[in-house]
Amino acid sequence: MSGSNELSRRDFIKVTTGIVGGLIGVALGLPSVSYLIDPALREGGKDAWISIGKFEDMQIDRPYPFSFTRVQVNGWERTSSSFGGYAVRKSDDPKDLLILNSRCTHLACNVNWSDESDAFLCPCHDAKFSKDGKVLDGPPPRPLDVYDEFRLSEDGQIEIFFKAG
Amino acid sequence: MWKKVYEWLDERLGLNDMYTNLLDRPEPKGNWWNTLGSASLFLFVLQGLTGIFLTVYYTPSPDHAYDSVQYIMEGVAFGWLIRGIHHWGATLMVIVVFIHLLRVFITASFKFPRELTWLIGIGLFLATLGMGFTGYLLPWNQKAYWATTVGTQIAGSVPFIGEFILKALRGGPDLSALTLQRFFSAHIWIIPAVLAGLIGVHLFLIIKHGESHFPTKED
Ligand code: HEM
Ligand code: FES
Numbered sequence: 001m002s003g004s005n006e007l008s009r010r011d012f013i014k015v016t017t018g019i020v021g022g023l024i025g026v027a028l029g030l031p032s033v034s035y036l037i038d039p040a041l042r043e044g045g046k047d048a049w050i051s052i053g054k055f056e057d058m059q060i061d062r063p064y065p066f067s068f069t070r071v072q073v074n075g076w077e078r079t080s081s082s083f084g085g086y087a088v089r090k091s092d093d094p095k096d097l098l099i100l101n102s103r104c105t106h107l108a109c110n111v112n113w114s115d116e117s118d119a120f121l122c123p124c125h126d127a128k129f130s131k132d133g134k135v136l137d138g139p140p141p142r143p144l145d146v147y148d149e150f151r152l153s154e155d156g157q158i159e160i161f162f163k164a165g
Numbered sequence: 166m167w168k169k170v171y172e173w174l175d176e177r178l179g180l181n182d183m184y185t186n187l188l189d190r191p192e193p194k195g196n197w198w199n200t201l202g203s204a205s206l207f208l209f210v211l212q213g214l215t216g217i218f219l220t221v222y223y224t225p226s227p228d229h230a231y232d233s234v235q236y237i238m239e240g241v242a243f244g245w246l247i248r249g250i251h252h253w254g255a256t257l258m259v260i261v262v263f264i265h266l267l268r269v270f271i272t273a274s275f276k277f278p279r280e281l282t283w284l285i286g287i288g289l290f291l292a293t294l295g296m297g298f299t300g301y302l303l304p305w306n307q308k309a310y311w312a313t314t315v316g317t318q319i320a321g322s323v324p325f326i327g328e329f330i331l332k333a334l335r336g337g338p339d340l341s342a343l344t345l346q347r348f349f350s351a352h353i354w355i356i357p358a359v360l361a362g363l364i365g366v367h368l369f370l371i372i373k374h375g376e377s378h379f380p381t382k383e384d
Contacts, residue, residue, distance in 0.1 A: 028250075031243035032218055038242040075222065076232035077239065 039075070047164055051157040052099070058089040058158070063113040063120075064102075065129065070162070076131050085147065086113055086120070087158060094152040099160055101145040111144070120144065131155060188373060193378045198272075201265035202371070205289075208258040209360065210309060212296075215251040216353065223303070225349035227342050230305035255297055262293045275378040282370040285363050292360045299352035313348070315339055 007015070015081070043134050052066035067084035089097040102120070109124035119136055120129040127138030134143050149161035173182055191200075222241060224233040237244035266286060269275055273282035302313040317340070321331030336343030 028214075031246050035218060035241055035243040035247055036221060076224070076229055077237040143222075 020104075043164075048162050049151075049159045049161050051159045052087060052152065053158060054156050055089075055094050055152055055158050057086055058097075060089050060091065062130075063088050065102075065113065068162075070164070082091060083162075084110060084151075094158065097150065098132055099147040099150055099158075100162065101147060103145065104140060105135075105142050105144060106138070106140040166243065191270060192370065195379065197377065198268040199376065201261055201268060203341070204373060205258065205262045205265055206364065206368075209364065212251060212254050212358065213257060215247050215254065216357075219245045221348055222264055225303065225345050227305060227345055231344060234304045234306075235294060255300060257295055258375050260292055262290055268377055272377065272379050276377075278374055279370070279377060282367060282374070284368045285370070288353075289360065289363050291326065292356050292363065295356045296352060299348040299356065302348045303352065310340065313329060313344065 010027075024046065025088065041065045048070075051067050052068065053064060058064040060090050063086035065084065067082060069080045069082045071080045073076050073079075083103075084100075085099060088098040088100065090098065091161065100120075101107075102125060104111050104122045104124065106122065106125060106127055109122050111120040111122045111127070111129060112120050113119075118131070120131075122140070123125070125139050127140045128136040129140070129144050130136050130145075147160040147162075151159055153159050171180070198265055211370045219237065220246070222237050224230055233250070237248050240276070243360075269283065271285065275286075298316060302309045316333055320334055321327045323330055332338060334347075335341070335346050
């Protein structure tokens with residue numbers, strides 16, 4: 001730099017290289033981040049009404065098991081996931097139902113109804129839930145989840161509203 | 166503060182020396198043709214980065230390869246951009262590396278003491294072609310399938326050991342899941358490792374010998 005204020009040829013090259021490199025970096029870097037996190041920003045599958053069985057088949061005070069699968073497109077593949085639960089009928093009124101999700105609130109194993117123990121038992125860490133889903137024993141932090149949106153269809157089926165995600 | 170950190174690092178790593186030797190070394194008078202090696206290096210890095218990103222979604226299996234590429238193009242944000250750069254960059258890299266080779270040949274820069282640089286360069290060119298050959302199969306579409314059928318068939322026409330070469334390339338007598346898998350492995354691990362190693366030696370030799378002068382009338 002010959003003591004002048006003007007940019008020397010070498011500094012000019014350094015600065016342009018820096019700027020051009022930075023621009024390329026940003027132009028490629030930002031789309032790349034978006035590309036990587038894209039699946040995390042997607043909505044899950046669709047919400048739907050799903051029938052779980054005839055109301056007349058459900059006996060009062062006896063947990064009625066049901067299960068269903070939902071298929072979801074993940075990238076280039078269809079993944080089906082199973083869900084299940086128990087409908088506990090209280091009276092003749094189809095509104096008087098408690099529909100429990102059988103997913104254990106501890107670490108997501110499936111609980112099963114046991115007539116002997118008169119409770120839902122979890123095979124994974126020996127949790128015990130009462131007929132109305134309360135924790136009786138074991139590590140789960142809260143009662144079983146409940147499908148609280150349900151209806152009786154015209155042909156006598158109980159349908160629950162399944163929220164994706 | 167930063168100055169202290171820098172000095173500490175410099176004393177141990179020799180950052181200043183590295184800078185002078187790598188980026189501020191003297192060059193003979195040249196022209197734009199001398200930049201093609203650096204351009205090749207840039208393309209290699211670019212292909213490496215976009216390639217790594219592609220493997221986040223690409224699946225090298227006959228029943229999913231095509232769909233996963235389709236997903237990259239239409240399902241993921243900027244998938245078209247990443248694949249586009251990798252796709253066109255591949256062709257560009259072959260061209261740029263080849264012109265770099267031609268320029269070294271035309272300016273007779275392959276002579277003593279740069280014969281090894283030249284030989285390694287030949288290896289780099291062949292490996293670059295290998296990247297193109299193995300990468301072309303990966304989308305597993307009609308063009309890819311038949312191009313590889315033909316390509317491996319040509320390799321199979323070598324006398325005596327032709328059939329063995331064909332089977333080794335395909336992982337059996339036919340194009341199959343094994344072919345796709347070994348081409349994938351070659352494309353993302355084996356050939357890039359070879360390229361990276363060769364580039365390292367290539368650049369070491371260039372820095373050691375400095376760039377050649379263009380020949381003058383007296384030469
Ligand atoms: C992946 C491909 C390659 C990369 C990244 C690469 C990189 C480089 C770089 C950065 C230079 C410095 C000077 C210049 O750009 O002209 C160079 C020089 C050189 N390259 Fe390559 N190169 C590649 C392929 C080749 C090929 C295919 C050949 C020839 C068969 C070759 C032979 C040479 C020789 C002999 C020199 C020394 C030229 C001189 O000193 O004037 N290179 N290379
Ligand atoms: S998952 Fe049910 S008790 Fe742990």
